[in-house]
Amino acid sequence: MDEVGLRLRVEQFLAAYTACLDEDRLEEWPGLFTEHCVYKIIPYENVAQNLPVALMFGDSQAMLRDRVTAHRRANLYAPHRYRHLLGPLRVRAAPGEQTIEVRANFAVYRTMLDPADYGRSELFAVGEYQDRLVWEQEQLRVLEMIVVVDTAKIPTLLVTPL
């Protein structure tokens, strides 16, 4: 696949990824990852100091499904929705290598849907996606997604994945 074609596929994939979260189709979200994968949301504060703790972490597709189950059935939080805005993608696929490295700035706005705050939007998190994608049956899948949030100070809580 040529560079332009690959870039287009990566862009389509990430658009589908963010739409899945923004449209509250969380049940589809784990399926965008490979079975063995890494997903983490980590504050830049920790990255800068080489400290490993993440706010949200999973090392299997099953762990991500557990996040969704807890989101739907166990956790309590004010209902809200996200809008992801992605900056230009930086795509790097070395010839002969299986994984495609992608980096993209992001901003996520959160709009509250609870009665007390209905319709209030605010910048929820800003940062960078650091992804490694692979092909699985001609579909792109996430092998590793490190979501580095500059927004170390989380407004109240983080329950919906970024």
Added chain:
Amino acid sequence: MDIAQRDEFQPDLSSLDCTHIPYRLFIDPKVQEQEQDRLWQGPIWSYVGLEDELPEPGSFRTTTIGRAPVVVTRDLKGQLHLLLNRCAHRGAMVCRAPRGLLKTIVCPYHQWNYDLGGRLRGIPFRAGVNGRGGYPADFDLAAHSLTELRLESCQGVMFGSFSSQAPPLSDYLGAAVVEELARVFNRPLRIMGYSRQEVRSNWKLYAENTRDPYHASLLHLFHATFTSHRATAEGSTTTGPHHGHIQSFKGDDEAEASAFRRETATSEYKLADPSLMAGRPEFGRRALSVLSIFPNLVVQQIGNTLATRQIVPLEVDRFELIVTYFGYQDDDPELSAIRLKQANLIGPAGYISLEDGYAVELVQRALANRPDTQSVIEMGGRDTAPAQTLVTENALRAFWQSWGQAMGLPLRDAGAGESHG
């Protein structure tokens, strides 16, 4: 309420009944201001960090006591100091990063230069320029140090105080808390990371939350389902005449867990990847302990996650919660990996903690314009005696005792209620 009536609400209370807390204490900005003077700068000890965050000479860590900016430094001889983070000249903040390394402290505004113990060492243009200007000949550098505050550590956990009236730290904490700190902080730590969250509620609502052992099994469904944190579990809530409150739970057996799941209709709720809860026994049978130390510290051991939580009051209806995650320097890679995985349980995205921010915001919102009503804190009786049960609010009452004392309020006897512990 008209304006005349509103003016009658002075922050001063004549006394405090620890079983009925006026909601005004969570919404009146004047109370918040009084807290800064009486409580945060009064005879109490505030958590200011862990010694292991200052690993070498020159390390510093900034934080606040209430809203006052402070900095802990380790001087070039290794000695720790707690300094007001405010230049003795014209008041600028001198240390401007959360943490780092310094040889000297230099104020960015006019370059007043301090050593790491806060002693003023040099000032630019002291003798003026070409014989003009400069400081008077009798200007005494030694009289213009950064304000040094009291700093004491217990097991490497550092506390600071503005007040010479605060008792020695070990007396303030009491023997049970010192023992609990010794249990967790038993060898050199490895700091593993931080999380921060800003919550739109009064800080005291969160302080109540951490001292309430039975909300966990009702509010945190994940907790009740997958950990031993059930109100029915064997546990205890320790309070005393001092300022720390411990709640701890033993791990329980599968039969008891199944019974709970039947009762709460969560039996079908299973983890697809159970590795999250596959911890390693580390503290005997103790599955969980949450130690709350008045006013601003929580030390938690939940399974294999170890952390301090620092409560930072911002405005009357806003606080920040800073979590410092740690393990031990001798952790093997597998144990480190367990801690990192179980970090999913706590913090702003924690399976068993994220509801707390939501719950205290729900309270704060409902309190608006209701300063004349009050909460009810009578679960487990009306006293503060230690209890061999989790279904008690004794530690909340103990929190309000500490708060009332710090604010200089006489405590009103709630009546002849007996302990139901």
